[in-house]
Amino acid sequence: MKMKLSSCFHGCTASVSLPGFVICFIILPIPNLEPAQYTVIGPGHPVTAVVGEDIVLPCHLSPPMNAENMEVRWFRSHFSSVVHLYRKEKDQTEFQMSEYLGRTEFLKDGIRNGSVALRLRNVRPSDEGKYMCSFPSISFFQDALLELKVAVIGAAPLISVEGYQDGGIRVMCRSAGWYPEPEVFWRDLSGQCLPSLSETKLQGHNGLFEMRTSIIITETSNQNIFCYIRSTLLRQEKESAISIAGQLLSKLQCDHQHTHTCNWLKVRICLWQ
Incomplete structure (x- = not known):
């Protein structure tokens, strides 16, 4: 006696003759093996x-x-x-x-x-x-x-008197060791911003910035001024100040060709941080 062997593949069948019985194979689809789902935060x-x-x-x-x-x-x-x-x-x-x-x-x-x-x-x-x-x-x-x-916050500003210029005293403010490039500005005693004469930035091999800014102090200007350097990223700042007695500015006697001969002892200058 001959029997049939049936194989079922998604509705399709195939048969072979075997003695005594019929076998039907059912093949189910294998699910996709996706990797574990996660998010990197x-x-x-x-x-x-x-x-x-x-x-x-x-x-x-x-x-x-x-x-x-x-x-x-x-x-x-x-x-x-x-x-x-x-x-x-x-x-x-x-x-x-x-x-x-x-x-x-x-x-x-x-x-x-x-x-x-x-x-x-x-x-x-x-x-x-x-x-x-x-x-x-x-x-x-x-x-x-x-x-x-x-x-990084750099050093406190260093203020120095550079010489006589345009009927007044040219004052320089320097500070090094800042990153990123900081803001530099001058203010008077009342907090009013003052225009600078010049501003220079230097970046060293270590990536840090040195800032230099200058201003002219005249007899008619406010002789109490502050140099501020501010980190906009860290929201911190450092300052230094200079005070020059206004009545002594008019007494400066300078040789424009040889400014180093000026008698700066006549000028009373106070610096503080």
């Missing part, structure tokens, strides 16, 4: 660091999950511009950009809860900019953008 606002200090760049997974076996890459503008790479449960320092060697620490205390923050040591002006915290894999890629701003 950054701080959502710029992070500000002070030059010379350390800063932690936060990044975590949502929902929280163990990231010990994941690859975590911190990089700058390009995927290959590696700030720090964590892979196969180890820090892969051989892939780092040279300027970050020895300056980064991948914080693993919270990695089982999806926290993959990065500590950056001895912050420099060149560290300012955008960073990406990414989780690359063969089938899934997620990242978060973080913006790092860098700042």
